[in-house]
Each structure stands twice: as C-alpha cells, then as structure tokens.
Amino acid sequence: xxxxxxxxxxxxxxxxxxxxxxxxxxxxxxxxxxxxxxxxxxxxxxxxxxxxxxxxxxxxxxxxxxxxxxxxxxxxxxxxxxxxxxxxxxxxxxxxxxxxxxxxxxxxxxxxxxxxxxxxxxxxxxxxxxxxxxxxxxxxxxxxxxxxxxxxxxxxxxxxxxxxxxxxxxxxxxxxxxxxxxxxxxxxxxxxxxxxxxxxxxxxxxxxxxxxxxxxxxxxxxxxxxxxxxxxxxxxxxxxxxxxxxxxxxxxxxxxxxxxxxxxxxxxxxxxxxxxxxxxxxxxxxxxxxxxxxxxxxxxxxxxxxxxxxxxxxxxxxxxxxxxxxxxxxxxxxxxxxxxxxxxxxxxxxxxxxxxxxxxxxxxxxxxxxxxxxxxxxxxxxxxxxxxxxxxxxxxxxxxxxxxxxxxxxxxxxxxxxxx
Amino acid sequence: xxxxxxxxxxxxxxxxxxxxxxxxxxxxxxxxxxxxxxxxxxxxxxxxxxxxxxxxxxxxxxxxxxxxxxxxxxxxxxxxxxxxxxxxxxxxxxxxxxxxxxxxxxxxxxxxxxxxxxxxxxxxxxxxxxxxxxxxxxxxxxxxxxxxxxxxxxxxxxxxxxxxxxxxxxxxxxxxxxxxxxxxxxxxxxxxxxxxxxxxxxxxxxxxxxxxxxxxxxxxxxxxxxxxxxxxxxxxxxxxxxxxxxxxxxxxxxxxxxxxxxxxxxxxxxxxxxxxxxxxxxxxxxxxxxxxxxxxxxxxxxxxxxxxxxxxxxxxxxxxxxxxxxxxxxxxxxxxxxxxxxxxxxxxxxxxxxxxxxxxxxxxxxxxxxxxxxxxxxxxxxxxxxxxxxxxxxxxxxxxxxxxxxxxxxxxxxxxxxxx
Numbered sequence: 001x002x003x004x005x006x007x008x009x010x011x012x013x014x015x016x017x018x019x020x021x022x023x024x025x026x027x028x029x030x031x032x033x034x035x036x037x038x039x040x041x042x043x044x045x046x047x048x049x050x051x052x053x054x055x056x057x058x059x060x061x062x063x064x065x066x067x068x069x070x071x072x073x074x075x076x077x078x079x080x081x082x083x084x085x086x087x088x089x090x091x092x093x094x095x096x097x098x099x100x101x102x103x104x105x106x107x108x109x110x111x112x113x114x115x116x117x118x119x120x121x122x123x124x125x126x127x128x129x130x131x132x133x134x135x136x137x138x139x140x141x142x143x144x145x146x147x148x149x150x151x152x153x154x155x156x157x158x159x160x161x162x163x164x165x166x167x168x169x170x171x172x173x174x175x176x177x178x179x180x181x182x183x184x185x186x187x188x189x190x191x192x193x194x195x196x197x198x199x200x201x202x203x204x205x206x207x208x209x210x211x212x213x214x215x216x217x218x219x220x221x222x223x224x225x226x227x228x229x230x231x232x233x234x235x236x237x238x239x240x241x242x243x244x245x246x247x248x249x250x251x252x253x254x255x256x257x258x259x260x261x262x263x264x265x266x267x268x269x270x271x272x273x274x275x276x277x278x279x280x281x282x283x284x285x286x287x288x289x290x291x292x293x294x295x296x297x298x299x300x301x302x303x304x305x306x307x308x309x310x311x312x313x314x315x316x317x318x319x320x321x322x323x324x325x326x327x328x329x330x331x332x333x334x335x336x337x338x339x340x341x342x343x344x345x346x347x348x349x350x351x352x353x354x355x356x357x358x359x360x361x362x363x364x365x366x367x368x369x370x371x372x373x374x375x376x377x378x379x380x381x382x383x384x385x386x387x388x389x390x391x392x393x394x395x396x397x398x399x400x401x402x403x404x405x406x407x408x409x410x411x412x413x414x415x416x417x418x419x420x
Numbered sequence: 421x422x423x424x425x426x427x428x429x430x431x432x433x434x435x436x437x438x439x440x441x442x443x444x445x446x447x448x449x450x451x452x453x454x455x456x457x458x459x460x461x462x463x464x465x466x467x468x469x470x471x472x473x474x475x476x477x478x479x480x481x482x483x484x485x486x487x488x489x490x491x492x493x494x495x496x497x498x499x500x501x502x503x504x505x506x507x508x509x510x511x512x513x514x515x516x517x518x519x520x521x522x523x524x525x526x527x528x529x530x531x532x533x534x535x536x537x538x539x540x541x542x543x544x545x546x547x548x549x550x551x552x553x554x555x556x557x558x559x560x561x562x563x564x565x566x567x568x569x570x571x572x573x574x575x576x577x578x579x580x581x582x583x584x585x586x587x588x589x590x591x592x593x594x595x596x597x598x599x600x601x602x603x604x605x606x607x608x609x610x611x612x613x614x615x616x617x618x619x620x621x622x623x624x625x626x627x628x629x630x631x632x633x634x635x636x637x638x639x640x641x642x643x644x645x646x647x648x649x650x651x652x653x654x655x656x657x658x659x660x661x662x663x664x665x666x667x668x669x670x671x672x673x674x675x676x677x678x679x680x681x682x683x684x685x686x687x688x689x690x691x692x693x694x695x696x697x698x699x700x701x702x703x704x705x706x707x708x709x710x711x712x713x714x715x716x717x718x719x720x721x722x723x724x725x726x727x728x729x730x731x732x733x734x735x736x737x738x739x740x741x742x743x744x745x746x747x748x749x750x751x752x753x754x755x756x757x758x759x760x761x762x763x764x765x766x767x768x769x770x771x772x773x774x775x776x777x778x779x780x781x782x783x784x785x786x787x788x789x790x791x792x793x794x795x796x797x798x799x800x801x802x803x804x805x806x807x808x809x810x811x812x813x814x815x816x817x818x819x820x821x822x823x824x825x826x827x828x829x830x831x832x833x834x835x836x837x838x839x840x
Contacts, residue, residue, distance in 0.1 A: 069462060070462040
C-alpha cells in the first residue's frame with residue numbers, strides 16, 4: 001500500500017489524558033483514534049494488526065475443532081434476568097428513543113416511556129446457552145465448541161490505559177458444551193495450550209494463573225497474565241517454573257516456596273490477556289439446557305467459556321515491544337511485512353514496490369514527498385519489523401538497504417533475494 | 421467440515437411469525453437463529469456465507485483504492501447533535517446503568533440518573549468526519565476513501581421480513597472525501613460500477629435507481645434495487661435499458677416512455693441492496709472539516725457515503741434462489757464449495773473427504789448416522805451448489821456422483837478430477 005494513500009498521519013503529541021504507552025504510541029502512529037473515553041476507532045494500520053491477531057486466533061480455534069459464528073450485541077432483558085445478571089452494573093442499557101430533551105410534561109411520563117429493553121453484550125453465555133438449547137437433545141449432540149470475534153461493551157466508570165480498559169472492545173469468546181465435568185476438564189486443557197500458542201505467536205509470554213470466578217462461576221478459573229508495569233492485576237509467580245496465582249485468590253506471599261517446584265514466588269504487575277472459565281452447570285441450569293444420556297435420563301449440559309480481548313492483546317504487545325522511537329512489532333502481527341522507503345526521487349522505487357507486490361509481500365511504501373528524516377522517524381514510530389530503503393546509494397550496490405526494527409545492522413539485499 | 425461437528429440441525433418448521441422466505445429457509449437450514457424481534461445470530465453456516473460476501477465486497481472496495489478501518493458502535497451524543505440527528509428516532513439510545521427496578525425515591529431521581537450518553541451507530545458519517553478532520557489539512561490530503569464492515573443498529577418499530585429489516589444488522593459503509601463536487605461525481609461513478617460488480621458476483625441483477633436523500637442529504641441519491649415480490653420498495657424501471665426510479669421520487673407511471681431509450685416503464689416491488697449518497701458539504705460544514713486549496717484558501721471538504729447491508733444481501737439472494745426443497749446458493753456465496761454425502765457406511769468416504777481437504781476444496785461432509793432420505797433432504801435445504809454422493813454404486817464406477825443443486829443431471833466423476 002502506498003503511504004500517500006493512507007489518510008492517517010503520524011503525530012508528535014497526544015492529549016495529556018493518554019498516559020499509557022500503548023495509547024500514546026498507537027495514537028501517534030495512526031493506529032487508533034480516540035472517539036470518547038474508552039472508545040476507539042481502529043484506523044487502517046490498527047485494523048491490519050487486528051486482522052493479523054484475528055487470523056492467528058481463528059487458526060488456533062479452528063485447529064481445536066471449534067466453529068465460528070456471530071451473535072448479536074443487543075441482548076434482551078429476559079436473557080440476563082434468567083441468570084440474575086441484568087442489574088450487574090457492568091452492562092450498558094439500551095432504550096428506545098425517549099425524546100428526553102423535548103419532554104415538558106410531568107417527569108412521570110419519562111419513566112413510562114423509558115423502556116430498558118436490552119443490554120449491550122459484555123459476554124454471551126446466556127445467548128449461546130439459549131441457542132444451544134434449540135439444537136441439543138442427546139448425548140450424541142455433545143461435545144461441541146463454538147466461538148465468535150466481535151465487539152463487546154462494558155460500562156466502565158473509569159476507562160483507562162488506552163486499549164487496556166475500554167467501554168467498547170473486540171473480543172474472541174469461545175464456548176464449550178459437554179456431557180460431564182470430566183469432558184469439560186479435558187477440553188479446558190486443550191484450550192489452555194491453544195491459548196499459550198496464540199500468545200506465543202503474538203510474541204508474548206503469558207503465565208497460566210489461578211484466579212477467582214467473578215460473575216461467571218463460583219468455581220476457580222484461570223487467567224493468562226503477561227508481566228507489565230502498567231497492568232492492573234497483581235500476581236505471584238514462580239521465578240523457575242512460572243506457576244502463578246492472582247493475588248486476589250493467593251494465600252502465598254513474596255519469597256514463599258513454589259507449590260510446584262523448589263522455586264521462589266515473586267510479585268509483579270501484569271495484564272490479563274485471556275481467561276478461561278469452567279462454568280459447570282450455572283448457565284445450563286438457569287436457562288434449562290439439558291440432554292438425554294445413553295439411558296434416556298435428562299441431565300444438565302456442562303459448559304466452559306474462554307475469552308481473549310483483541311484490542312487488549314494489541315495494547316499488551318505495544319507495552320512490551322517499544323523503545324523511545326516508537327513501536328517494535330513482532331513480525332507475526334505487524335501491519336505490513338515490510339516498510340519500503342524511497343529516499344531519492346527515482347522511478348526504481350516504484351518498480352521495486354511493484355515487484356514486491358507481485359511477489360506477494362505485504363508492503364507499506366513510503367512514496368510521500370517529505371524529508372528523509374521524517375520518513376525514518378515515521379518508520380521507527382510505526383514499527384514494521386523490516387525496513388527497506390531505496391536510495392541512489394543502495395541502487396548502485398544493486399539492491400535495497402534492509403534494517404530490522406529491533407537491530408542497528410543494515411545490509412544491502414538484492415531485489416530478487418527479497419521474498420515473503 | 422464434518423457435519424456431525426456442526427452443532428446446528430436443520431428443522432422442518434419455523435415459528436409462525438417468520439413469514440418471509442429468507443427467514444424460513446435460513447432458519448430451517450441452520451444459518452440463522454432469531455434471538456429477539458429483528459435480532460439474529462449468524463450460526464456457523466450463515467457466518468460462512470457472510471464471510472463469502474465480505475470477501476467479495478473487500479476485494480471490490482480495495483480495488484477502487486479504499487482502505488478498511490473499524491469505527492465504534494457507541495457514538496457520543498455530541499457527534500449526532502452537531503448534525504441534528506440525535507433525536508431522529510432511528511437510533512437506540514444507550515444509558516449508564518440506572519437500576520430502574522430498585523428505585524424507591526422520587527421519580528425525579530430517575531431523570532437525574534438517566535444519562536443518555538450514546539446512540540448505537542446506524543451509520544457513521546459524523547464519526548468519520550470528525551476523524552478525518554484530525555488528518556486533513558491540505559488539498560494534497562485529498563481525495564481518500566475508507567470503509568468498514570461492521571454491526572449497525574436501528575430502532576425499527578416493526579422489524580420484519582427476516583434479515584431484510586432488522587434492529588441489528590451487518591453493513592459495509594464506505595466514505596469518500598474530495599476537494600470538489602466534480603471529483604466526488606467521478607468517484608461516485610467508480611463506486612456505482614464497483615457495486616454493480618459486487619451484486620453480479622453475488623448472483624443478483626441490481627437496478628441503479630434514482631431515489632430520495634432521506635436523512636443523509638438534500639440532494640438526489642441512488643439505490644441498487646433487486647426485483648422481488650417481498651421487497652418494501654416500489655420502483656418504475658424500463659423493460660429495455662433498465663433505467664429505474666424509486667416511486668417515492670418518480671414522476672413517471674407504468675406504461676410511460678423511458679427517459680433513456682424507447683422502452684416502456686414497468687412497475688415492481690424491489691429490495692434495496694445498496695445505496696450511494698452524494699453528501700456534498702452537509703457533514704463537513706456541521707463538523708468543520710476543511711482543507712486549504714492550492715492558493716491557501718480554506719474550503720469545505722466534499723463527501724460521499726455508500727452502503728451495502730450484508731445480511732440483507734444474504735436474504736435477497738435466498739429470496740431469489742430457492743425452490744420448494746430449500747435454498748439454491750450461487751456457488752460464489754455458498755457456505756461450502758461442495759456437500760459430500762456418504763450413503764453407505766464405508767471408509768472410502770472418509771478418505772475422499774481427506775483427499776478433497778488436501779486439495780483445498782471447502783467441503784461440508786455429511787458423516788452423520790442418519791437415513792439416506794434425511795441426508796438428501798438436508799442437502800437440498802442447505803443448498804450448497806455442488807452435491808457429491810459416495811455410495812457403493814458410485815465407488816464401483818470409480819468415483820462420486822455429482823449433482824448440481826440447480827440441475828437434475830447426475831454424473832459420476834473420478835476423485836482425481838475433482839478440483840476447487
């Protein structure tokens with residue numbers, strides 16, 4: 001893509017309210033735009049990163065046999081009332097148009113007109129459970145696993161830290177349905193490893209951390225925590241085997257011996273990039289999701305749910321991979337495979353760009369009529385893993401000058417030797 | 421994909437409220453699930469069709485030089501107030517949690533607590549205009565074109581006709597930004613042809629129809645109308661050159677001579693599958709989007725917006741392509757390239773399935789332990805273009821029995837000859 005066609009621009013400053021590294025760098029680089037508190041637009045560069053993350057997640061979700069679907073954001077009152085989550089405080093209520101500003105009549109009218117019909121889904125346990133009850137009859141229909149990648153909403157009183165805690169965010173949520181607890185536990189382990197693969201492919205080391213159930217279950221759950229100063233969570237983890245517990249549930253303290261090995265527990269801030277919940281029968285009971293076992297007896301379906309926030313994942317990567325010049329994307333999630341910079345006005349850069357496109361390389365081509373210094377600074381800020389400079393000097397040597405974003409080494413590589 | 425792993429099932433009946441063909445067949449086939457009035461889930465089969473439509477739309481949008489992005493659904497009050505669309509009646513208002521049920525104190529408290537902060541975006545002109553004003557300074561920054569594929573919301577009082585008129589729906593919206601009206605008009609023509617290509621690739625003949633501006637503009641606009649009895653629109657169109665006008669704006673009547681040729685105008689119901697709006701400076705004026713021209717004079721940016729509803733597109737295809745047995749998807753948008761049915765219990769079907777997967781064919785493999793009749797009936801209902809039957813008979817002849825959904829002809833084809 002030609003950078004001149006990208007309507008966004010890098011910027012030197014951001015509003016004083018954006019104190020987190022991820023919000024600052026992603027805003028300055030033209031990845032995101034803040035519309036309101038906790039509400040962001042993914043600009044074209046940011047959307048490409050989200051797509052890279054989605055693809056990694058889809059590949060790993062499909063690999064464990066789950067199928068993609070898409071549930072609505074508007075969730076009717078009766079769904080949430082069935083599980084006593086209608087008034088949990090976390091959801092945005094949606095009303096029909098009330099013409100509030102125009103109301104002159106007694107205020108009572110307002111209450112009559114006010115019909116809170118929906119909540120904006122911040123999770124979809126109720127919805128998927130009701131859907132499942134339409135299709136599940138027998139043990140032969142189980143287990144099954146289904147996921148979606150979709151916008152979620154939370155009525156956060158104090159959204160903060162850029163994409164880490166927002167009011168509207170993109171999430172992958174997976175739900176699993178089983179005949180019994182044992183089958184759930186098996187799949188739970190399968191998801192655990194799929195999640196660890198996802199985070200690893202995104203360049204993150206995530207610690208599998210024992211945690212509390214929150215609104216979702218009365219049982220234990222697990223979180224995937226990435227160590228980071230900006231993180232809102234506090235965990236204790238073993239310096240040796242990485243066994244970890246969220247401080248909310250941990251009885252251990254810094255310096256204690258690890259439960260799993262002879263390592264010592266350390267304390268740190270961390271970001272929760274994913275979580276997995278063994279829901280048990282909480283939702284199947286509330287919403288009457290049953291199956292007939294081999295003997296014809298009716299039983300409750302046993303469920304699990306598993307989430308990854310995509311915007312938060314993107315933010316966490318930026319928090320971990322940056323320097324004073326900008327972002328340093330791991331190549332697996334960079335918006336483009338290569339940033340091609342043309343320094344002198346020559347037609348060769350255009351030709352090289354065309355050649356690379358034909359080879360299937362995803363190239364961001366800085367064809368703008370701006371100074372060399374600005375091009376270099378923007379390339380560092382945007383942070384695409386591989387930078388390729390076309391200049392008279394490089395052309396004399398028969399190629400382009402390649403520099404990786406995380407290295408100072410530059411080398412001339414012949415065009416023909418550049419592949420995907 | 422193995423059909424046994426698809427958690428949905430076909431069903432013989434649907435609720436009496438679903439009177440439209442698209443809702444009936446898509447529900448019975450397991451493509452969609454109705455959560456509430458006008459609110460549907462895309463089940464795995466339906467989601468695959470949406471992905472096919474998205475890919476066609478993305479290819480055509482990228483081909484005309486527009487870039488993808490993603491804007492939030494929560495749109496703050498001030499955006500819509502600037503263009504006088506906050507109280508237009510079409511939007512769902514979103515409030516913070518009000519704990520309405522718990523209120524015992526004077527009703528006045530309710531009003532104080534009630535803060536309508538957002539509307540759920542039913543379109544994004546305001547949002548994109550504000551974003552653009554952050555990046556546009558000079559004529560050199562124009563033109564540019566950007567689009568998103570995303571969920572939209574409309575507070576429809578009477579949602580009806582399945583996916584044709586819902587409260588929550590998926591839409592592609594494209595916005596264009598220009599220095600002047602002439603440049604907009606040029607691009608408007610470019611989009612017109614891109615849209616006609618999109619509909620053609622989806623198997624639909626869409627008529628480019630003169631229409632009214634609605635809330636969007638005071639100018640003329642154009643709609644893309646597909647003739648269909650169930651459609652809510654009424655148009656007049658030429659039986660010869662297909663020139664068309666929406667009856668809302670047309671001064672012509674049935675039998676009149678066409679404006680463009682010597683054909684005659686006919687009357688018909690139709691479904692609006694897309695629309696394009698020359699917005700002019702309505703939004704750039706209201707939200708102060710300006711640029712400096714070559715002489716340094718400040719001018720308003722000229723805008724256009726262009727929409728396609730993906731769910732509605734899917735519904736329209738079903739309305740046009742069905743028979744008494746079920747859906748007949750055009751192959752370009754079918755959820756799978758092939759429906760493989762194993763009639764006898766033999767291991768060869770499994771092997772053939774594996775071979776096809778390795779060849780890159782998208783196969784739905786009916787490996788279920790159900791009757792032959794049920795498999796054939798489900799295949800007809802689901803409506804994948806190509807059906808391949810593996811039976812002892814077909815294996816004796818060295819292949820699978822191929823039948824296209826829209827034909828009665830069956831023929832044996834060797835496995836090696838089956839390609840994408």
